[in-house]
Amino acid sequence: MKRIDVLLTAFRDGIQSAYGARVLSADYLPAVRAASDAGIRRFEFGGGALYQASVLFCNESPYARMDAFREASGPDAELQVLSRGVSLVGLEPQGHDMVGLYARLLKRHGTDTVRNFDALNDVANIAASGQAIVAAGLSHEPAICVTDPPPGSVLAGIHTPEHYRDILKAIMEAGTSFGSICFKDSTGSMRPSGVFETVRLARKLLGPSIPIAWHTHDSLGLGIAAYLAAVEAGADRIDLSLSPLSGGACQPDLISFWHALRGSEFSLDIDAAKILAVEESLKKSLSRYRMVPEAERIDPLVLFYPMPGGAVAANANLLRDQGMAGKYDEIIHALGEVFTKGGGGSPVTPVSQYYIQQAYQNVSYGTWRRIAPGYGRMVLGYLGKTPLPPDPEVVALASRELRLPPADSDPMTLADRNPTNSLRAVSSILRQRGLPEDEESLAIAAICGEKGLRFLEGKASPSLALDPASTKVHEAGSPRAKHAAGGPTSGAVPGWAPAQTGTEAGSLSASGDFTVLLNDRAYGIKFSGEGVTVDGVSYAYSVLDGIDGDLLSRQAALSRTASGDVRAEAGEIRAPMPGMIVRINKRIGDKVAVGETVLVLESMTAEIPVNSRLSGVVVDLPAAWGDHVEAGQPLVRLTVVTHESIDAVSQAEDGTLRAGDRGDTVIVESPIAGLVLRIYKAPGERVLAGESILVAESLKMERPVNSPVEGVIESIRVKQGEMMGKNQSIAAIVRKGVRP
Numbered sequence: 001m002k003r004i005d006v007l008l009t010a011f012r013d014g015i016q017s018a019y020g021a022r023v024l025s026a027d028y029l030p031a032v033r034a035a036s037d038a039g040i041r042r043f044e045f046g047g048g049a050l051y052q053a054s055v056l057f058c059n060e061s062p063y064a065r066m067d068a069f070r071e072a073s074g075p076d077a078e079l080q081v082l083s084r085g086v087s088l089v090g091l092e093p094q095g096h097d098m099v100g101l102y103a104r105l106l107k108r109h110g111t112d113t114v115r116n117f118d119a120l121n122d123v124a125n126i127a128a129s130g131q132a133i134v135a136a137g138l139s140h141e142p143a144i145c146v147t148d149p150p151p152g153s154v155l156a157g158i159h160t161p162e163h164y165r166d167i168l169k170a171i172m173e174a175g176t177s178f179g180s181i182c183f184k185d186s187t188g189s190m191r192p193s194g195v196f197e198t199v200r201l202a203r204k205l206l207g208p209s210i211p212i213a214w215h216t217h218d219s220l221g222l223g224i225a226a227y228l229a230a231v232e233a234g235a236d237r238i239d240l241s242l243s244p245l246s247g248g249a250c251q252p253d254l255i256s257f258w259h260a261l262r263g264s265e266f267s268l269d270i271d272a273a274k275i276l277a278v279e280e281s282l283k284k285s286l287s288r289y290r291m292v293p294e295a296e297r298i299d300p301l302v303l304f305y306p307m308p309g310g311a312v313a314a315n316a317n318l319l320r321d322q323g324m325a326g327k328y329d330e331i332i333h334a335l336g337e338v339f340t341k342g343g344g345g346s347p348v349t350p351v352s353q354y355y356i357q358q359a360y361q362n363v364s365y366g367t368w369r370r371i372a373p374g375y376g377r378m379v380l381g382y383l384g385k386t387p388l389p390p391d392p393e394v395v396a397l398a399s400r401e402l403r404l405p406p407a408d409s410d411p412m413t414l415a416d417r418n419p420t421n422s423l424r425a426v427s428s429i430l431r432q433r434g435l436p437e438d439e440e441s442l443a444i445a446a447i448c449g450e451k452g453l454r455f456l457e458g459k460a461s462p463s464l465a466l467d468p469a470s471t472k473v474h475e476a477g478s479p480r481a482k483h484a485a486g487g488p489t490s491g492a493v494p495g496w497a498p499a500q501t502g503t504e505a506g507s508l509s510a511s512g513d514f515t516v517l518l519n520d521r522a523y524g525i526k527f528s529g530e531g532v533t534v535d536g537v538s539y540a541y542s543v544l545d546g547i548d549g550d551l552l553s554r555q556a557a558l559s560r561t562a563s564g565d566v567r568a569e570a571g572e573i574r575a576p577m578p579g580m581i582v583r584i585n586k587r588i589g590d591k592v593a594v595g596e597t598v599l600v601l602e603s604m605t606a607e608i609p610v611n612s613r614l615s616g617v618v619v620d621l622p623a624a625w626g627d628h629v630e631a632g633q634p635l636v637r638l639t640v641v642t643h644e645s646i647d648a649v650s651q652a653e654d655g656t657l658r659a660g661d662r663g664d665t666v667i668v669e670s671p672i673a674g675l676v677l678r679i680y681k682a683p684g685e686r687v688l689a690g691e692s693i694l695v696a697e698s699l700k701m702e703r704p705v706n707s708p709v710e711g712v713i714e715s716i717r718v719k720q721g722e723m724m725g726k727n728q729s730i731a732a733i734v735r736k737g738v739r740p
Contacts, residue, residue, distance in 0.1 A: 003269050004261070005042065005237040006254065007080060007213065008035060010282070011069070012044040014245030017217065018291050021053030022465035025065045027289075031282040032072040035242070038274035040077075044239070045069040046111070047081030049349065051089035055448045055455045059462045063109045063440050070110035078112050080141075083133075084350060085118035085125040086412050090447045091350040091374060093383060093411030097423045098446055099129055103136035105443055115182055115213075117143035119351035120343075122384030123170040128412050130176035141213070142171050143182040145346030146198060148189040150304045150336050155344040158387045161197040168202055180211040180237070185226065186308035186348035188217035192229035199233035213237040216251065217308070221298040223252035224260050231266050243279045244286060249295040255279070290467035294328065305335040306347040307356070327363060334359035337367075341394050342379055343386025354378050360603075364577065364631070368394065371401040373608070381407035382414060403678050403720060417723065418675050420698045421446075433457065449607065450583045450600070571614045571640035575629045579603030584625055586636065590618045595680050595692035597702040598636050601629070609702050615690055616640040666709050668731040670724050674698030679720050681713045681731070693731050696724065711735045 011032055015023045032043070046066050054062040070079060086093045088102050106114060114133045118125040126142050133140045144167050149155035168181065183198055190198075195214065202212055214230035216223050216239070227238045239251050246253035254275055258268045335347075338358045345351040357372035376398035377383065379390035399405060407414060415421060426446045430437045435445075435456050444452040454460050514525045579601035586598050597609040598618075616638035623635045674696030681693050692704040693716075714732040718724050 001265055001267050002231075004231055004235075004266050005211070006040070006268055006270075007042050007044055007215075007237060007239045008040050008241070008254070009044045009215075009239045009251050010035075010242040010245045012046060012048060012050050012082065013239070014241040014250050016049045016053070017249040017251075018245050018295050019286075019289055019465040020057070020292065021050045022057040022463060023286065023289055024058055024462075024464065025054075025060060025068060027285050028282065029068060029072045031242075031278060031285055032069060034278045034281050035275075036073045036077060038278050039271060042078040042080065042237075043069070043073055044082065045073070045079045046106075046109075047083050047089055047114075049089075052448055055444060055460070056451050057463045059455065059460045061440070062444070063105065066109040066111070079110055080113040080115060081106060081111050083114050083116050083129065085116060085122075085129045086415075087350055087383075088129075088447060091353060093125075093415050094446070095415035095418075095422060096128075096132075096412060098415075098421075098443070099412070100132045100135070101423060101439060102443055102447075103132040103138065105439060106133075107136045107138055111138060113139040113141055113179070115141045115143050115184075117145055117182075117184055117348065118384065119145055119348045120345040120378075120384045120386050121145055121167050123167065123174055124410055125384050125412075126171060127174040127176045128410075130178065134177055139179040140177060141180045141182055142176075142178050143184040143215070144168060144171075145348050146183050146185050146190055146194075147187055147306060147346050148191060148194065148303065149339075149344070150306070153336075153340055155340060155388065158344055159346075161194055161201055163387075164198050165201040165205060168205055172205070178210075180213060181206065182213040182215055183230075184348065185214075185216040186346065186352065187302050187306045188219040188222055188226070189303050189306065190216070190222075190226060192222065192225045195226045196229040196233040199230050199235050203234035211236040213239070215239040217249055218247050218252050219249055219299055219302045219307075221300075223247075224257060227252065227257055228260060231261075242275070242282055244283050244291065248297055288467055289465050292465070301332065305332045306339055306352075307332055307335060308347050308349070308352045327360075330363050331356065331359045334362050334367075338362065338375070341391035342375060343390040344388045345378070345383075345386050350374065351378060351383070357603075368397060371398045373402060376402045377404070380404055382411060384411055405721060418697070419723070420674050429453070430456075571616060571638040572634045573598055573610060573612055573614070573636040573638070575601065575623075575631055575633045575635055576610065577601070577603050577608065577631050579608060579629060581623055581625055581627050581629065581635070582607065584621065586618050586621070588618050588621060591690065592616055592618060592636075592638060593690050593692045593704050593706045594688075595678070595695055596704040596706075597695070599623075610635060611695075611702075612636070612638070614638055614640045615688065664735050665714060666711065666733045666735050667729050668693065668705070668707060668733060669727045670696070670705055670718075670730050671726065672696060672698045672703055672705075673726045674703065674724060676718050676720050676722055676724055677702065679716060679718075681716065683713050683715055685713050687711060687713055687733060694718070705730060707731075707733060709733055709735045 011028055015021055015028065035043070046062065046069070051062045054060045054065055070077075073079065083089065083102075086099060088094055088099065094102075103114070116126060116130055116133060121144060130140045130142060144164050146164055147159050149159050164183065171178070181202065183202070199212060199214065206212070212235045214227060214235045214237075216226045230238060238257070240246075240254040240257055241251040243253055243255075246256070254268070254270070255272060258270055258272055258275075261267060335355055338355045339347060342355065342358070347355060354372060354374040358375035361370045361372050362368065378386070379395050379398050380402070382404075395406070419425060423442055423446070426442050427437050430441060430445060433453060435441060435453070441456055444456060448455065451460070580603075581599055582602045583600040584598075585600075586592060592598060592612045592615065594612060594615050596612050598612050599610050601608045601610060618636060619639050620637035621635075622637065623629050623633065629635065675698075677695050677697050679694045681687055687693065687707045687710065689708065689710045690706050692706050693713075695702050695704050697703070711733040714734050716731050718728070718730045724730060
């Protein structure tokens with residue numbers, strides 16, 4: 001009788017698929033101990049969406065979680081993580097330094113095996129990340145993403161057992177060593193006959209000694225049948241879960257498959273009674289959480305509108321967070337066309353997220369009116385090579401909307417070209433914010449962005465998948481590392497009083513946290529030493545006695561320039577789509593230039609910069625960090641600066657300069673080093689003082705480079721998509737002058 005090895009996925013894929021990974025580790029670690037005591041020896045314990053969810057929703061360090069899991073499972077357990085090729089556990093490709101660092105951290109925090117996949121099945125991405133995994137001393141398990149496309153789809157000729165065999169052959173020829181191979185069916189849509197043939201061809205190619213694993217979800221109800229076909233064809237290992245984290249969007253249940261094998265030539269070699277006891281304890285420990293309804297059901301529509309099981313709960317929760325749960329079915333139905341026109345990459349993270357982001361755009365704004373940034377970068381080749389060429393019209397739209405040319409190299413090389421995304425740049429950000437620069441903090445900041453930084457600063461708060469009907473209160477501490485945030489504090493409200501520092505002004509010598517209501521709107525205010533933080537935005541402050549009318553008048557006129565006529569008007573920057581505010585770049589009183597990024601929204605897991613179409617001064621920020629906003633909701637209010645005329649610049653009727661009839665030429669130098677993202681001006685165009693010439697990405701932020709003078713662009717000296725250095729000449733401007 002052949003013993004089939006089991007990878008228990010309950011504590012990674014299970015909680016991700018059922019609860020969107022919004023579960024505190026303290027609530028499932030006792031079940032990990034029980035499962036280990038019951039004889040389970042191989043666990044999936046990290047990676048995938050659990051990494052970011054630990055930070056974003058659970059306020060826990062992913063590395064502290066891994067350490068606690070190792071302690072609970074025991075030193076002899078085989079612990080495995082899931083990694084997304086060169087995107088690691090994020091949505092964007094990383095450079096060689098970050099890929100290497102992440103692999104070393106996995107080794108440091110108890111990992112034995114890395115299951116390593118690329119959603120596009122681009123072998124170059126698998127090989128590049130696999131080299132770092134092997135170099136770190138970890139066992140490498142490449143995973144080939146498989147699926148059954150919608151019936152009648154043009155992709156049916158691509159996603160076949162023969163195609164997957166050819167990918168496996170290419171992995172073997174790439175030269176990166178591996179200890180086992182996995183086939184990963186994220187939607188659970190592959191027919192048992194296709195499963196059997198895929199494993200049969202792989203076994204013939206690999207020989208008898210290299211283990212083959214099969215991974216599926218039970219979204220279509222085919223999980224048990226798929227696993228039976230896999231083991232009959234020669235698979236050695238399958239992925240199973242535990243109730244209540246089994247069935248539906250999760251993996252099939254361990255007990256169910258144990259029963260399916262009874263009387264056959266295969267065995268799981270488990271004690272069913274002990275496993276049932278583990279399941280019972282797990283149900284009790286998770287009783288305060290609410291499972292997403294979409295994750296519990298078998299949904300045959302998944303075959304026609306592919307949605308990976310691991311993303312069902314996460315996306316349903318995101319739509320609920322944004323008040324858009326009613327659009328779930330409509331968005332799911334839009335996935336089929338997005339999948340086909342995008343080149344047929346397997347619907348697994350991060351590509352599955354790009355699919356749903358684009359489906360969301362198509363439903364919200366009209367079919368193919370807008371391009372989601374991640375989806376656009378995918379069809380342009382920035383994630384790697386898609387199985388089929390994407391639709392040419394979609395590619396053209398993406399290039400136009402994102403102002404990006406098609407990629408000219410592989411993802412890791414492109415990431416390496418941008419030094420603002422390097423570990424050195426991330427380290428600089430940590431230093432600027434007074435945070436430790438240990439390797440764990442570097443990885444969290446690089447992968448989780450601004451939310452990771454707020455977590456490291458201790459400013460994050462949990463957003464768990466709790467059942468509103470549950471009255472249980474959880475007091476147990478979850479694993480936290482030195483870079484993990486603590487919970488809210490309470491205590492008596494301290495007093496405060498002006499501390500005079502001069503004859504006119506003083507500063508508040510205060511400390512403590514307050515909630516202040518202004519016009520029925522709540523603001524969270526934290527005083528600390530000489531600074532104050534309002535809704536997560538830090539300010540320096542001082543106090544004046546009485547009302548200083550002159551000072552207030554001068555502030556209202558901040559936008560007036562030294563020369564030229566200026567007209568002040570009210571203006572608003574509104575949300576382009578529903579989402580959550582994850583970064584605010586401006587404060588009240590700050591100047592804003594055309595094209596400058598004033599804040600960043602997160603919508604359907606994508607960060608969307610909100611750029612100003614106005615120049616002016618911020619007078620109000622009606623939305624705060626962490627707020628969920630609706631499309632069209634005011635985010636920033638400005639006093640807008642409008643120059644009455646620029647006619648004094650000598651120009652011909654076609655807008656070009658007249659020779660010998662102009663002012664002096666000003667060379668504009670870049671104040672920063674960065675990647676040129678967008679260029680707003682062209683030779684011959686007018687430009688106002690303070691207006692943005694281009695926007696660059698530096699230290700993971702969009703930063704405008706503005707004109708210091710009013711005039712006409714004579715030349716632009718950089719190109720979109722290239723790196724520019726600090727103090728590099730980027731443009732020449734003929735200054736506004738007086739005609740002789």
